[in-house]
Amino acid sequence: MNHKFKGFYKWVLGVQNGYTLVEAIIAIAICGFGLATILGLYGMAIKTEMVSKSIFEQSIEINSIADEINGRLGDSTALTLSEKVDSVLQGKYSGYRLEEIQGDDQSGLYTIKIIHKGKNSAEKYFYIKVSWRSW
Secondary structure, three states: OOHHHHHHHHHHHOOOOOOOHHHHHHHHHHHHHHHHHHHHHHHHHHHHHHHHHHHHHHHHHHHHHHHHHHHHOOOOOOOOHHHHHHHHHOOOOOOEEEEEEEEOOOOOEEEEEEEEEOOOOOEEEEEEEEEOOOO
8 A cells, every 4th residue: 555545535535543531531530420320329239238228227226136035935924915015025125015915815826016116216016926835
């Protein structure tokens, strides 16, 4: 190929070396958008982790309450099921209170409804199922 036509092809095809300022600004904008998206997801992950931790801690506490109630069912000091539940809740679970107990003596299956008032004053209800016979 003749060297004098090499410059002609560059001029016709618009072949250039390097980047223009507009291309650099567009590349920076694309990188900034991607970085903002990633940082937004990171913040959401932190919030989700905090909520998950709170739910996990509360579920451990409710399971502990249920275990203590089931442990006290054989205790002969309290006469009724509500007295047994109150004795558990008045101890180290002061934020919880007994709302109601549903069930019947024939089957021996009871559902205990417990209320907990949270940090934002919202009441949360928890249900514990137990098997207990009063006779």
